[in-house]
Amino acid sequence: MSSGVEAEIVLDMAVVLTLGMNRVLGRGAGIAGRGAEALAALAEGRAETRTAALAEVETQERALREVVARNARIAALAETRDRLGADVALPPELPPDERPAEELTQWCAATDQLLDEAERRLSEHVAAEVTAQVFAVPAQRLQADTTQKPRRPKPEDDESAEDVQRNLARIMARLLPDADxxxxxxxAEAARLLAEIGTPDEAEAVLHEVRLRIQDANSRTQQRRDDELRRLAERDAAEQAEAERRYVLDSITAAFEDLGYEVQAGFETLTAGDGTVTLTKGAWPDHSVRMRVDDAAHVRASMVRERPAENEDDRRVDVEREREWCAEFEDARTRLEAAGIRSDVAWRLDPGVRELPVSAGSRHTRTRAGQRERSRERPT
Structure with missing residues (x-):
């Protein structure tokens, strides 16, 4: 390996799960608790201990995610309740914390029942409002023949009207409360037609139209719910990917600093977060290593010169630096594996195979470029 190396990165599952828990708990990226125990067991070859620790991490991470999902549903129902002006009680949200997974799971199960009941009551609130609007003004009684002269309502007419009202309330309760x-x-426009009908058949036709419109409304509402879940999942995946990339970059920085390198974030890291760093050493006045981490899945490193090689002695020093870097890169890989970061080298060059490139940002490169530019500007 000389001026270039590329490696594929694989994060241990203990790292992935723990980073997810840290995000939920609002902490910075790091490995603690069972995640650290699982990594230690991996390093020491204790398969049984690792399996148990990893299973506990998975259970805890899953329980925390379930809590977050319930909190989101509580917030959504609270927004719907406030929009409807309904008097419906909702359970308080549970801040994700380190309480046992079993306790978190029990809270989720109990909360699901409360939320289902709250959603049902919100739907009933909407149904009651619409039903009250439809039957607020005394409507024409159901009649078998609308051409007949008005007659005194019979008891069965009252029963028919009450049946229609009950059926409407029952059907309206199927409308999801967060329909827009x-x-x-x-x-409601379809339901109001009940105030103008005259026969049971007409009432049934209107109720059928109400059912169809509720089905359409619920379908669109469910689609919005699904779209929101998809957006949340995409955002979560992006945040997880960034946490993993940052963890890899921080771990690489720590590993090479332990080996005596000075690690400087590139300008791109501060602006675009592309994971570019520069490794330098006090004993390397003319050499540095540019490294880039792509999406916590690839690492690329390239040794460069700060000034062009001028003679064979410079080229001999290049090979020495490449060999030193090669050995220390392998040392760093071992340190990173202990932190749950396995790297499989996909491409490398042996020391001395090709001449080292000169850093594009070096003073000598800029000077020569300026000289060439001035030379082009000279009159012939």
Whole structure:
């Protein structure tokens, strides 16, 4: 390996899960608790201990995610409740913390029942509002023949009207409470036709139309729910990927600093977060290593010169630096593996195979480029 090396990175599952828990708990990237125990067991070859520790990490991480999902549902139902002006109690959110996974799971199960009941009551609130609007003004009684002259309502007419009202309330309760205003309005418009019907058949036709509109409204509402879940999943995946990339970059920085390197973040890291760093040593006045971590999946490193090689002695020093870097890169790989970062070298060059490139940002390169530019500007 000389001026270039590329390696594939694989993060241990203990690292991945622990980073996920740290994000939920609001902590910086790091390995602690069972995640650290699982890594230690991996390093020491204790397969049984590692399996048990990793299973506990997975259980805890899954329980925390379930808590976050319930908290999101509580917040969504609270927003719907406030929009509807409904008097419906909701359970308080549970801050994710390090309480046992079993306790978190029990809270989720109990909360699911409360949320299902709250959603049902919110739907009933919408149904009651629409039903009250439809039957607020005394409507024409159901009649078998609308051409007949008005007659005194019979008891069975009252029973028919009550049946229609009950059926409407029952059907309206199927409307999801977070249907938007336009969808609720469309359903209500169909329901209001009941105030104008005259026969049981007409009532059934209107109720059937209400059912169809509720189905359409619920379908669109469910699609919005699914879209929001997808956006949340994409955001979570992006945040997890960034946490993994940052963990790899921080671990690489720590490993090479332990080996005596000075690690400097590149300008791109401060602006675009592309994971570029420069490794230098006090004993390397003319050499440095540019390293880049791509999406916590690839690492690329390239040794460069700060000034062009001028003679064979410079080239001999190049080979020495390449050999030194090669050995220390392998040492760093061992240190990173202990931190749960395995790297499989996909491409490398042996020391001395090719001439080292000169850093594009070096003073000598800029000077020569300026000289060439000035030379082009001279009149012939």
């Amino acid at each position: 205003d336009d969808e609720r309005r469309t359903v």
